[in-house]
Amino acid sequence: MDSASPEARRYVAGLDPEQAEAVLAPRGPLCILAGAGTGKTRTITHRIAYLVGSGEFAPTQMLAVTFTTRAAGEMRARLRQLGIQGVQARTFHSAALRQLSYFWPRHFDRSLPELAPSKFRLIGQAASRERISTDTAMVRDLAGEVEWARSSLISASAYPKAVVAHARDTPLAAEKIAGVIERYDELKTKAGVIDFEDIIMSMAYLIESVPEVAREVRGQYRGFVVDEYQDVNPLQQRLLDAWLGERDDLCVVGDANQTIYTFTGARPDYLLDFTDRYAGATVVQLERDYRSSPQVVGLANKVIAGASGRLAKRRLRLVGQREDGPQPTLRTYDDEPAEAAAVASACADLIAKGTAPSEIAVLFRINAQSEAYESALSEAGVPYVLRGAEKFFEREEVREAIVFIRAAARSEREPDRPLHEQVRGVLEQSGWSPEPPAGGGTARERWESVNALVGLAEEMPTATMSEFVTELEHRMSSAHAPTVQGVTLASLHAAKGLEWDAVFLVGLHDGMVPISRARTPEQIEEERRLLYVGITRARLHLQLSWACSRSPGGRGTRKQSRFLDIFGTSQASMSAPSVRRKAKVVRCRGCGRSLLPAQEAAGRCELCAKEGRETFERLREWRLQTARDAQLPPYMIFDDETLSAIAVRRPTSKMGMLAVKGVGEAKLGKYGSEVLDVLGAESST
Structure with a gap:
């Protein structure tokens, strides 16, 4: 960099050596492997600014694509701060729609078909014609399968074999879903509408099949930057290939450690195979973590170090750049309500000591886990906001279940029967099953939400149905999230790309992290990466926790997540404050003595x-x-x-x-x- 021109020095001022290397890399294929918190957005915006500022490209010849409008907006804002105007920074869908709206009328001599705002209506019709349930959960799960198949370039006829090849957890038999996919395409054509996948596919097809469209697009855009490249799916890669043609002025940025969306069709192979596809490509690794304390970074490295499989070959080892902070802790609780109450108390303590509520997050594996934390935070007087999901008592399945429970309470037919048995009976009559659905997705999340009501009834063994309804109404009113900013409640997937001063990772027992439906080695490794993403959201304070049982007095048969065994082998360095409880030993909740088998149900001697x-x-x-x-x-x-x-x-x-x-x-x-x-x-x- 010592020999760099004054113009070049302007764009690398304040960057570390690896970031500067990426910014000043020669034109051509460039792969930036950027770990969490290593300044990837800053690096790629400076890279674009350098290419434009040095005259390699005009601003209008650059196209930067990412996966969220928030990320695209941040990229544009940073480019403006660097004095660069006119560069297109968009999501894949936004860029394709802009181009398609221009070329479609010219090629087909008619306006672009209307974009369907949602797949739900047409998929519901397709399901009905295939004699499949059209309740909201099933339609939502079918929509997910349609999107996965189309994003993966899998036809309806090839779908059953693809499900087997990918060990995919489906809500119905693959052949049934294949029928829905076929019907959906027919109904969409008949209605004269297109969906988001059609936008990308149609634009790729126009470039591939119409030479004048290819010449104009490729003449307009000459340099490309793709953010979060580990999340690209085959459909998006096809459009990217069409944009590029035979050229190789492509910069990709990604992190194999943060591959957590393969269930939606994302393929990390494109990132992993970049140097095979582009011989002589420049590769730069960003491993200096400016977000998290060395203690948080150290734990993240220990968790991901256990990874296996192909993605582990591109594993980055982060190096913390901030000052030292407190050690991450692992806490074990007797039951989930105790865990939630303790986390809420810790949040209140952080706020009292000066941490803003908006700088605290509680992250869990599935949205159904939020209810306990909504309630505990409300009880502790801590404001919160729920990200990426409806509040527990506002979910459709929960509202419906409470309607049935209220009706049963008015009749009070079996006052001598235990409350939890009455609630189970009522919910079974409404369609709920004691056993979770075989598939994952929305159906499983809905089941978990309703099952949480059963769990609450089990915690109130002496209550009547009327008292149970009173308790539900009390929780509904007190657990209402305030409109002011507060502690963030979010799933691990929804937390991707965000960061907080303090993070609580909760519910970390085997069966939840990794989740029970993760069966193949590849699926289990993705669960490990999901935990890694959660850890790297924390800047300073990080607490991990799990509960031995779901309800107070329950048998402590759970085991902590296998990914956290590092705490057991390195207790001192991780400052884990609680000893892992053996699942086979059930102790008295009062004095701690080991219980006889006959005493285990009561939970006390x-x-x-x-x-x-x-x-x-x-x-x-x-x-x-x-x-x-x-x-x-x-x-x-x-x-x-x-x-x-x-x-x-x-x-x-x-x-x-x-x-x-x-x-x-x-x-x-x-x-x-x-x-x-x-x-x-x-x-x-």
Whole structure:
């Protein structure tokens, strides 16, 4: 770089040596392998600015494509800051639609067909003609299969074999879905509309088959930049090949470690095989991580170091550039409500110490896990925003289930039957099954959401259906997310491309991460990369956690994610504060003694069970008097579930009470001292 011209030096000022190498690389094929937090957007915008500023290309001859309008907008903004105007930065769909809208009328002598705003209506019609359920979940899953097949350039007739080859989890038999794909194409043609895949396919076809279109497109665009190249699918690659023709002025940027969308058709092979396809291509690796502390970077490296398979050959090893921060921690909890309550308390503590709520995120594997954290954060008085999913109580399947539960509560036909059995019976009559659906996707997420209501009923063994409905209504009102900025709740997939000062990765047990439907080695490795993406979202604070059981008092049969075994082998360096609990040992929730098989269902030994009942009754007496004095319904003080948990845990401090589900900071301030007095009085007797 010492011999670089003054013009070149202007575009590499402030860049590290590897970033500068990528910016100043000669024209031709360039592959930038950029790890998380290594400044890839800065690098490629400076690369474009250098090519334009040095006269290699006019601004209008450059086309940069990425996968989100947010990323494209950020690229344009950075180019403007560098004094570069006129470069096209768009998503694949946006770039193709712009070109197709120009060329289609000229070639076909008519306007471009209308773009269908959604596939849902036509796929619903196609499913109906194939005698398949047309409920929202099924149509959504079928839409996903249609998009995967078309993005992968797989015809309806080839779909069944492709499903086997890719070990794909489908909501129906592959032959049935193939029929839907065929019907969908027929209905789309009949309606005279096109979809998003048609836009890319049609533009690629025009360039491939009409020489004058090819000449004009290739004459207009001469230099190409593709961001997130590991996520390109075969359809997008076909359009890129059509744009390029025989030329090789192509810069791609990607990270094999962040390949997490193969289920949508993404193919990392194009990134991995770039140097095979373009002999003599320049390859630059960006491994200096400017986002995360060395401690977070170290954990990310340890997780991804266990990767195997073809993608591991392009594995980058990040090097943290920030000052030291706290060590990531791994925490184990008895049950999911305890995990959610502890995370909410930790969020409140960070906010009290000066961290903005918008700089905190709670990330989980599937959207159905959000309910516990919506409730816990609301109880703790912590504002939150839900990203990429509906709020739990606003989901269609949850609203429908609650309608059936309300109707059953009005009749109260079987008052002596355990609550969870009544709820199960009601939901089974509404179409829910105790067993999860065989496939994944939306159907499984809907099932998980409804199953969460069953789990809640199991946590209230002594409640009636009417009391259960009251509890649901209380949760619906209190768990409503405020409109102000708050802690982000998001799935790991929705968190891609984002970052926060503090990140909580929750629910990290085997069966969730990796998820149970990941069966092949390739699918399990993608789950590892998904965890890696979650870890690299954190700048400073990172806490990982899992729960031994789903509900309080449940058998602790879960095991921590296999990807976190590094904590077991390097406990000191990772500062994991809790010892991994063996799944076969069930301990008393009161005193910690090992339980006999006959005691495991209750979750406590005989002595603690007796003492817990006595403590529970004292707490109920206190609650009743407090409710009368305040002229409030008793459940507004604490519900039975919370009192039961307090009686079992017997916290000795206010901090200990915060770990109990249902005890937020607001209620702790109002009633904490009184509850501790009751516990103290009980203990003294």
